[in-house]
Amino acid sequence: MRILLIGYGKMGKTIEQMAVAQGHEIAGRIDHENAQELQKYTSADTDVAIEFTHPASAFENISYCLKNGIPVVSGSTGWLSHFEEAKALCQEYQGAFFYASNYSVGVNLFFHFNEYIARKMQEYQAYGVSIREIHHLQKVDKPSGTGITTAEGILASYKDLEGWVADNPEEKTKLNIASEREPNVVGTHIVTYSSEVDQIELGHVAHSRAGFAEGAVMAAAWLQGRQGVYGMKDLLNL
Known part of the structure; x- marks a missing residue:
């Protein structure tokens, strides 16, 4: 080519x-x-x-x-x-x-499993859901495109959530995406389901581009x- x-x-x-x-x-x-x-x-x-x-x-x-x-x-x-x-x-x-917001095969498998888990977890209302994404300091957009795609995969099952919100965990009607920028980070995305008794996480960490x-x-x-x-x-x- x-x-x-x-x-x-x-x-x-x-x-x-x-x-x-x-x-x-x-x-x-x-x-x-x-x-x-x-x-x-x-x-x-x-x-x-x-x-x-x-x-x-x-x-x-x-x-x-x-x-x-x-x-x-x-x-x-x-x-x-x-x-x-x-x-x-x-x-x-x-x-x-x-x-694609992310071309990594691993990330796209992460998207796939994220959607599957969201379909199951929305049945258990004791668990709140949130997203955390971490990128390098030069990353311009916040939240990341991968973070937004992850959120969309969850929101397809969570009809009671009114979209996503950036860095505002107090907004309980929306899915929060927390964005962090650190040196020497390629890209990390973590979905957390948390209740008073335990926590479940699905994550993807990129080691290189x-x-x-x-x-x-x-x-x-x-x-x-x-x-x-x-x-x-x-x-x-x-």
């Missing part, structure tokens, strides 16, 4: 190493310093774009790819207020769009020849 990297920070560089090791070609590298150069890439010289950028630029980057026939895999978070617009663009231009990069390259290869909007559940058949 000829891969266009949109976003060349820690994640972009890790994806590049993974892709090159697998024999793929890097068609180009777009970062904030040369963002205007995105306009020169087309489907004639790019098989797929992998986009990991800032929330402020993600939707614009995705839109460009969809309008210009470039299949796009995005892992940017914090822009999902425009997600329905991206889906509409994908349909309008008969494009291919793959989105390699799992995220591997999943993104897998998604890019899987997207080839497809049309529509997809996610990790499609890739992993969950």
Whole structure:
């Protein structure tokens, strides 16, 4: 594959190493310093774009790819207020769009088990539920996209909760997501069910970015020849 990297920070560089090791070609590298150069890439010289950028630029980057026939895999978070617009663009231009808040196979298994446990635990009202996510100091969005996806998996079963709230455990009508930022942390997510007598936890701790990069390259290869909007559940058949 000829891969266009949109976003060349820690994640972009890790994806590049993974892709090159697998024999793929890097068609180009777009970062904030040369963002205007995105306009020169087309489907004639790019098989797929992998986009990991800032929330402020993600939707614009995705839109460009969809309008210009470039299949796009995005892992940017914090822009999902425009997600329905991206889906509409994908349909309008008969494009291919793959989105996940987290590309780690392990994290997506965590999502799967999280939904299963929530369906069971909502029957036991003695247990309150909460989420804690910990990331590195450079993480811009709070809570993390992975934290929000985790919350959505729980809320699908907890109909009495009125959505999620960030860092406000006193709001009892909503699911609290506590966000912490520490040095040298790749990503940790913990769901806690707590009662007066005991506590149950489901957690995922990332040791490196390699799992995220591997999943993104897998998604890019899987997207080839497809049309529509997809996610990790499609890739992993969950």
